[in-house]
Amino acid sequence: MTDITVPTLGESITEATVGQWLKAKGDQVKKDDVLVELETDKVSVEVSATEDGVLSEIIANEGDTVEIGAILGKLGEGSGAGAANGKSDTAADALPEHGGPKEKGGVPGKEDKGELMDVEVPTMGESVAEGTLSTFLKAPGDAVKKDETIAEIETDKVALEVPSPADGVLAELLVAEGDSVTPGSVIARINAGASAPAKSAAPAASAPAASTSTPAATGDRPVAPSVRRISSEAGVNPSDIPGTGKDGRATKADAMEYVNSAAKSAASSAPTQAKEPRDIGPREERVRMTRLRQTIARRLKEAQDTAAMLTTFNDVDMGAIMDLRKKHQDAFVAKHGIKLGFMSFFVKACVNALKEVPAVNAEIDGQDIIYKNFYDVGVAVGTEKGLVVPVVRDSDDLSLAGIEKAIANLGKKARDGELTIGDMQGGTFTISNGGIYGSLMSTPILNPPQSGVLGMHRIEQRPVAVNGEVKIRPMMYLALSYDHRIVDGKEAVTFLVRVKEALEDPERMLLEV
CATH class of the missing domain: 4.10.320.10 (E3-binding domain)
Structure with missing residues (x-):
């Protein structure tokens, strides 16, 4: 008798409601058949059979509230259950008739097939309950190594790689490319320890189609x-x-x-x-469109539909920062092992301005304003699959070197497709650098529920008036898009002026005077 239990539903979810039993007491079930649906305030979870058998008892009824690990029902042995596990008494008794001693494992040739292991969908993040299996990188019969990527899953935020749990041979695929999958669901099985393609690999190719028979x-x-x-x-x-x-x-x-x-x-x-x-x-x-691109499109449209978005502009003379970088770059690299870029100065300047104008660091929640006394700055990064915004945590506590290292690490993870949900959640303000692509001026769009985003642009030699004289200076246009529901025009302009002042006199900013 096997217990059917409530699986882990997510880091912040402790209970669920039994939605619907898809099997009745006494029904014959196959392994991975969906038995019951659970509903939470965030996700819908399907609980599947862990083996062939008969649904012998239903303990939790539809509408009941159940906790993680609670027993929903019981699965008993039925016709074909023993054979499916390769352990039936009939098969075992018949072995001596084929000549030679019975092998230790009970079934001759088991060492050739290996132990069958499930390949499960990894956790996608607290707020992500579903993804799309975009690509299988291995086919049934292919040899795989432990931790080698078998499949790729796309969610609305990140792309995930599903690794092999052991060395062996990919025996069968249980879902098809394009199918929706949930954390913990089994997408394939591996013959662990096998060194040659299993005989069942060829017919297993039809498994994806068969797996859709439950709905x-x-x-x-x-x-x-x-x-x-x-x-x-x-x-x-x-x-x-x-x-x-x-x-x-x-x-x-x-x-x-x-x-x-x-x-x-x-x-x-x-x-x-x-x-x-x-x-x-x-x-x-x-x-x-990929899930990531669909989500980008939806969220950008939501930002326009929900926020009273407005943009204000200014320009900044980048000469002081450029001179400072040129003067100290070699010493900076020698001590910290990373180059001193522009972004760390902008993060520092924005944090100083956010402290003076807290509305830009706040968000609207219904009829309330939530002021945030921390500074987690998102840095927009372009990747082949779309724009992502990883977050530099507690930017106010970091040095220039600390910010540069954090940005470099997040940028590498973004390009390698290794960003997690945690890397991108919880930002309070965003900086987007269109200048690396040659942009002269733009109106950046908000990243909800944030109330402000700063747009950087290319540095261009332009004639400007300095102390009554026309000089050629390295100038950059800055653009602050903000939610006018929470940030007034005076506050937006003040914020942008404070950023400009800090960048044009970085020594005062760093000395906090």
């Missing part, structure tokens, strides 16, 4: 339990939901987006219709 089908597309639940609660037809998953299947995210869109348009009493994709020409190509 019920509506029309021509199978529908996942979470999609059925969301559709039922919202009173919509699941077959109407445009899917972004494999073969056009709707994911939980698709269902939520469709239902939310329907709710927004209900006031106009116009029927919700999915926008039909237009026909493309012979010299055009249609490519599905």
Whole structure:
């Protein structure tokens, strides 16, 4: 008898509600069949069978509140359960008839196949409950090494790599590319210790298709339990939901987006219709946006829709900082092992200005303003997959060298696709440097729920008036976009002037005078 228990649901989640049992008492189940759905205030979790058998008992009923580790039901042995594990008495008794002594493991040739191990989806972060399996890097029958990447998963924030849990041979794939997956779900199995392709590798290629047999089908597309639940609660037809998953299947995210869109348009009493994709020409190509790109698009649009965004400009003479860097660069590198760049000066200047104008470091929460007495500065980094904003924590406590090292480390992780959710959460203010791409001037967009973002631009030799004389100076335009609901124009201009003053006289900034 095997207990069916509540899995770990996330760092801050301690209980869940039993949503729906998909199997009834006495039903025959296969390993990885979804037995029951759990609902929390953040995610919907599917609990699967850990082995073949029969659902012998249901302990937690639909609507019950259960804690992590609580027993939901019990799974008993049934027809085929023993054979599936390769341990049936019939097989064991038959071994002597084939000649030779019974092998220690009970089944001859087990050493060739190895021990079957599950490949599970790793934790994606506290606020990420679902991702899309974008690519399998290995095929059934391929040899793999421990920690070698088997698959890549895209979420709405980061791309994750799924490593092999052991040396061996990839035996089977349980999901297909494009399928939605959740933390802890099994996506493949490995014959650990095997040194040759397993015989079951060829038919295992059909596993991804077979794995979709659990969800019920509506029309021509199978529908996942979470999609059925969301559709039922919202009173919509699941077959109407445009899917972004494999073969056009709707994911939980698709269902939520469709239902939310329907709710927004209900006031106009116009029927919700999915926008039909237009026909493309012979010299055009249609490519599905990645989850990261979809999230970037959605969040940027949300920033425009929810914030009263305004931008103010100024320019700054970068000569003093350029002279300081040139004078001390060699000594700085010798002592700290990293070059002194411009970004550390900008972070320091912004922190000083944020302390004087705290509204720019605050956020709106309903009818309240939350003032933040810490300075976690996000630094926008462009990658091949899109723009990400990792955060330099407690920037006010760091030296110039500390800031440069933190930025270099985050930039490397971003380019290597190793950023975690924790690296990008909780920023209070953002700096975006469009100057590295040659931008002269721009209006940066807010990173909700933050109330301010500073845009840096390219340094350009321009004629300016200095003490009544026209001189050529290295000038940079600065742009501060801010939420006018919380930051007044006077505060925005004051903030930008303080940044300008600190950059043009960095010695006073560093001496805090």
